[in-house]
């Protein structure tokens with residue numbers, strides 16, 4: 001039986017789960033004897049669907065669908081964010097949880113992979129309704145999460161406040177403060193310095209190394225960023241500090257360009273409150289035109305499936321840094337490789353967030369907190385070590401960085417599976 005036979009999901013070619021399965025198929029030739037365990041990677045260990053009923057402020061009752069998927073826990077507890085979005089599906093959460101398994105193994109953190117989501121548009125909820133949704137969801141998934149079982153974190157449309165509510169709800173239910181149950185918490189509740197910027201910082205660190213290897217000078221390099229939230233905006237800031245020009249930004253409100261570089265100091269506060277479309281320091285262009293803007297580096301940092309075959313054909317970038325999870329469909333991956341465009345894949349490029357989440361979890365357990373310099377230095381070292389090992393693997397087998405990352409990660413995951421053996 002193959003993963004395509006899972007009764008609860010029929011993967012379609014460019015869907016997130018279909019994309020993930022095809023990425024796994026590509027790594028099989030490099031797994032040697034361990035390939036006998038590969039089916040493990042093609043099915044989630046556990047998937048929980050929960051009903052999240054809440055009372056709305058007007059007295060009516062609303063129901064939302066929530067998920068928590070634990071894809072693989074061979075190397076440690078589940079780890080992965082929670083997404084609040086009206087389009088979230090079980091299939092999407094499965095793919096995101098699987099990419100977490102690969103990502104935590106790629107940077108050699110002692111975790112498996114998990115992910116959660118609620119099918120809700122949080123922008124349509126009041127603050128109180130958002131709190132009720134978060135708390136009820138946490139209570140419902142409380143049977144499978146915990147500091148040693150599965151540790152959620154922020155993702156699209158979730159933040160430190162939501163993590164604080166999750167931590168509090170779980171703690172109330174178990175009868176004691178359990179800070180280690182989620183990461184990405186506010187600083188005074190056991191959060192870590194450097195966590196908010198960690199994912200963007202990882203994109204920058206891996207991107208700077210990729211640019212160096214390509215002989216692309218960051219000073220004056222032109223960068224286009226899709227998604228200007230936690231990941232995209234921080235990465236943009238760090239590249240701008242290194243001398244690059246952010247020439248195009250797209251978010252859910254629209255696309256703006258300025259060939260001389262957008263002024264981030266005025267753009268960032270506007271992006272946080274209203275979105276980028278109303279920005280006066282650039283020209284508004286059609287969303288589809290974002291994909292052939294003249295640029296050297298493209299950073300997709302919004303949602304999955306954005307870099308399609310057609311867009312891969314027209315991009316003018318030499319380097320793609322995947323801030324988002326699953327932004328490139330497999331056909332586009334092939335086109336980029338043929339065109340000589342270097343892709344630093346999500347499973348290493350955006351691993352900075354989970355790495356500092358790991359630091360947060362360790363600090364919570366020891367109740368001893370590190371300063372920001374120490375966190376950033378450790379983050380940079382872990383990211384660079386992982387990237388160099390992946391690059392060596394890519395060079396040795398003459399494969400893309402994505403397949404090399406999967407090769408390094410899947411070897412670790414399947415080795416753990418083999419050594420633990422099957423129970424009973």
Ligand code: NAD
Pocket residue numbers: 154155156157158199226227228229230231232250251252253301302303304323324325350351353354
């Ligand atoms: P966020 O909610 O902070 O920001 C999302 C951004 O994407 C916003 O600017 C939004 O306007 C934009 N966006 C949404 N729909 C869009 C559309 N259709 N077209 C263009 N832009 C659109 O989320 P985030 O935390 O920055 O996450 C972004 C991506 O990075 C996701 O794929 C997420 O899974 C991934 N990621 C996040 C983290 C993290 O630590 N937050 C870690 C690893 C990976």
